[in-house]
Amino acid sequence: MYKGQAITVIIPCLNEEQGVERVLRRMPEFVDQVIVVDNGSTDRTSEVARSLGAQVIREGVRGYGRAYKAGFRQATGDVIVTLDGDHSYPPDAISYLLEAFLHLEVDFLNASRFPVRDRRAMSFKHKFGNLMLSLAMSLLFFRWVRDSQSGMWVFARAVLRDMDLVSDGMAFSEEIKIEALRDPKIRFAEISIQYSSRLGEIKLNPWRDGFNNLFFLLKKRFSRRRGGGIL
Ligand SMILES: Nc1nc2c(ncn2[C@@H]2O[C@H](COP(=O)(O)OP(=O)(O)O)[C@@H](O)[C@H]2O)c(=O)[nH]1
Numbered sequence: 001m002y003k004g005q006a007i008t009v010i011i012p013c014l015n016e017e018q019g020v021e022r023v024l025r026r027m028p029e030f031v032d033q034v035i036v037v038d039n040g041s042t043d044r045t046s047e048v049a050r051s052l053g054a055q056v057i058r059e060g061v062r063g064y065g066r067a068y069k070a071g072f073r074q075a076t077g078d079v080i081v082t083l084d085g086d087h088s089y090p091p092d093a094i095s096y097l098l099e100a101f102l103h104l105e106v107d108f109l110n111a112s113r114f115p116v117r118d119r120r121a122m123s124f125k126h127k128f129g130n131l132m133l134s135l136a137m138s139l140l141f142f143r144w145v146r147d148s149q150s151g152m153w154v155f156a157r158a159v160l161r162d163m164d165l166v167s168d169g170m171a172f173s174e175e176i177k178i179e180a181l182r183d184p185k186i187r188f189a190e191i192s193i194q195y196s197s198r199l200g201e202i203k204l205n206p207w208r209d210g211f212n213n214l215f216f217l218l219k220k221r222f223s224r225r226r227g228g229g230i231l
């Protein structure tokens, strides 16, 4: 519990045995439920996560978005916090983000990786790609978002009820922010965190996922909403 709110942390993992161990060892005591969603890891990700007290969910179909949707269905907390299993996002920032979430009285808080202080954490190509995608999202949805691709968010579980989340892949990260921004009932804010270099191998394919995400933004902007939430 954090100031009367039950907290669920969700971590999607694909072959992150090294990173997830570090992340789980640094998980704050006040977190009530830790969910690791694994779909197809061939290393010891699930065993390591279970041994460190996480609830491990197996999802049959691959994909970052798919994993999150499976995790959301099992979440019981009032507030959901997400981060990668690669130890690039700081578990120590969870208390700081929750404090800001409550203090700012928002419903969705995005943790921005920018400005990146650790030069090894993100290559120039990645920074440039991230900037372009965030710029595209800001222009298409009329709201300045510094880091549309961040994987660390803090939000009230209740907001999922009205979200139309269709992406099963990496575009899920921008989609959940778009759904938050589009809904006038959801108060949105963004603050900076420290981002560091990941442990283990990157799952993102920069060119393929970059263009997919750009295309997804356009599709999301100009297609009709399906309506109905995911929970
Ligand atoms: N369960 C699951 N997790 C995934 C999948 N793809 C990526 N991930 C996890 O999602 C997080 C983000 O992937 P990552 O390679 O770090 O991408 P980046 O942070 O955008 O560079 C990591 O914890 C990955 O292990 C997937 O298909 N299934």
Ligand SMILES: [Mg+2]
Pocket: 084, 086, 088, 151, 198
């Ligand atoms: Mg990552």
